[in-house]
Amino acid sequence: MTQLLRLLQAEFIRTLILRWRYPLELLTGLTVMYLIFLGLFLGARSLVGETTGFELSLSGFIVSYLMWFFAISAISRLTYSIEVESSQGVLEQIFLNYPRYLLLQYVRGFVDFIEGLVFIAALLGLIILTTHRMLTMDWASAGPVALVVILTVVGLQGFGFFFGGLALLFKRIGQVGGVLQFGFFLLAYLPVERMSVVGQQLLYCLPLTQGIRLLKIALVDGRPIFASANLGMLAGLAANSACYILLGSAFFLLCEKKAKIDGRLGQY
Amino acid sequence: MxxxxxxxxxxxxxxxxxxxxxxxxxxxxxxxxxxxxxxxxxxxxxxxxxxxxxxxxxxxxxxxxxxxxxxxxxxxxxxxxxxxxxxxxxxxxxxxxxxxxxxxxxxxxxxxxxxxxxxxxxxxxxxxxxxxxxxxxxxxxxxxxxxxxxxxxxxxxxxxxxxxxxxxxxxxxxxxxxxxxxxxxxxxxxxxxxxxxxxxxxxxxxxxxxxxxxxxxxxxxxxxxxxxxxxxxxxxxxxxxFFRKQDYEVEMPRASWKEVRPAASALSFDEEECDEEDCVRVTFHLEDTNDFYRLMTHLKEQGAPLRSIRQVTPTLEDVFIEITRRYRTNATDTAQAQGGEVK
Known part of the structure; x- marks a missing residue:
């Protein structure tokens, strides 16, 4: 446990140093995400007009956008860090110093999530300033909302491990990440509730969709997540995320072993 | 080392x-x-x-x-x-x-x-x-x-x-x-x-x-x-x-070497210019110590004024090249004996 805390501290410090030393990267990321949102927001408003419908769906639009950020962050972080670290030879150094690489990636995922929350807070501030729309949330729903966000991100991280494993073997799979970002964008905005039962079931098997649905219940409709009507959905989200993290981790471990058999850790 | x-x-x-x-x-x-x-x-x-x-x-x-x-x-x-x-x-x-x-x-x-x-x-x-x-x-x-x-x-x-x-x-x-x-x-x-x-x-x-x-x-x-x-x-x-040979490097004036050379032709040697002017460096590749004594006697009889003489010690590079060369030769021989092709 002490070693895990030291690992966590080391990763936090490394992240803080890099963000402090290279602030432009962070600012660029924030600006790009904000500009994308602005483009979507203005585009949607010009299409729909300042109608009541637009006003009603704006909160849902914001929730989907914020969760999309978590999705692309969870999926691209691991593949990007493997690509960069293998090109610098650091990947092999890490395996020498800390052979339980998967555990290190869990820790990094957690650090990335905390960093993402800070980023999201800044992005949300900018979005509120632009749209003059506040997301409704009382203190009582803060806990359930946090739980849903965490469960969704765990599932996304698990999904990211599939691509992390492939990155260990093939290194340059950044283009796949780009396609996935687009795919998750569609997923975040799909009106799943209006689809057929089969379509709904299929889409709810993917990461992100169930989390967004529950968050909209709390943040857009203002209804409690822990209400008996929603508990089944919450259990479904938990099971879905558990499946993704377990299967993703198992696949990642298989790829790690294959990379060691094929001597691919140091290749880039 | x-x-x-x-x-x-x-x-x-x-x-x-x-x-x-x-x-x-x-x-x-x-x-x-x-x-x-x-x-x-x-x-x-x-x-x-x-x-x-x-x-x-x-x-x-x-x-x-x-x-x-x-x-x-x-x-x-x-x-x-x-x-x-x-x-x-x-x-x-x-x-x-x-x-x-x-x-x-x-x-x-x-x-x-x-x-x-x-x-x-x-x-x-x-x-x-x-x-x-x-x-x-x-x-x-x-x-x-x-x-x-x-x-x-x-x-x-x-x-x-x-x-x-x-x-x-x-x-x-x-x-x-x-x-x-x-x-x-x-x-x-x-x-x-x-x-x-x-x-x-x-x-x-x-x-x-x-x-x-x-x-x-x-x-x-x-x-x-x-x-x-x-x-x-x-x-x-x-x-x-293991790879040390009976190689001796002798440096002498060019004129002396001209006199010695015909008599030394029975031995295996390489010759090259010295760094100094009018000087030749000859490396004799001898079979054994007796050959060395014969060479010395011969040089003494000719009255050749030697500038330097030393036994050539192989460097690690020489050893490396020799070992890898022998390995390649053995591999080629084995492959040929088996009627195969050497890659």
């Missing part, structure tokens, strides 16, 4: 019939498999510098990575031992610098790299602090401790990587081309530090290099690999003795 170094006979590690074949990912390309290491058996004692030499693709880097656990073997085993010669159940702490990479975070400073890797390695914080200072000053990096690694010269980056490999006081150090691309001064410093680590701190170092001079200067034992096989392994002095 340090033949005089006293080494313990306790093994640091043992490779037993270690083989590594790399298969392509695509199953129907399995015929393109490459055997990088083949049936490698080796016992390296503690407290020495063991240098692995070999042409490109000989299997040196694969051997280093197999030792480090970064590649899994196809066959065979690797055993590590403690200072009392007891078999270890797990791989001990290993420090490594791997080929062509600096193996450190370029955006962090040397000090931050040492702290980060020390933390994830579970080294006590007070030890990280103490060792980081010591290692940075050992490699003359104290004044660059807080500069980003990417702003340092290649030599400095290499020194950071070696300092990092030494963090946590590992018993075994694996260095793949540690002085590649370094200037003379940096390479010399690293050589001194490596000898210090072995002689004063009892570390075991496995070093691969193409620089014969580096191996000859720091290694206690030399292993020569070719096509994944260990084709020679011994102390440098033994390898040199």
């Amino acid at each position: 340090s033949d005089s170094t006293v080494t313990t006979s306790a093994p640091a590690f043992e490779l037993s019939r270690l083989s590594k074949t790399f298969y392509p990912l695509i199953p129907w390309h399995r015929h393109r498999a490459v055997t990088a290491v083949s049936e490698l058996t080796l016992n390296v004692p503690r407290g020495i510098v063991f240098s692995l030499l070999g042409p490109n693709g000989a299997g040196k880097t694969t051997t280093i990575k197999l030792l480090a656990g970064l590649i899994l073997p196809t066959q065979g085993s690797i055993s590590f031992f403690d200072e009392k010669g007891r078999l270890l159940a797990r791989r001990p702490r290993i420090g490594a610098v791997l080929e062509g990479s600096r193996n450190v975070y370029w955006r962090l400073s040397p000090m931050e790299n040492l702290y980060y890797f020390g933390e994830i390695n579970g080294i006590p914080r007070s030890e990280i602090r103490r060792q980081a200072k010591e290692l940075l000053s050992m490699f003359d990096l104290a004044d660059k401790a807080n500069s980003s690694v990417q702003t340092l010269s290649r030599g400095m980056q290499q020194k950071v990587a070696i300092a990092l490999a030494l963090l946590g006081d590992p018993d075994l150090l694996l260095l793949d081309e540690p002085t590649l691309g370094l200037d003379v001064e940096s390479a010399r410093l690293i050589k001194r530090r490596l000898r210090h680590l072995v002689e004063e701190r009892g570390k075991t170092i496995v070093l691969t290099t193409h620089q014969m001079e580096l191996a000859a200067t720091v290694a206690d034992r030399i292993g020569i690999m070719q096509e994944g096989r260990l084709i020679a392994e011994d102390k440098l002095s033994n390898l040199i003795s």
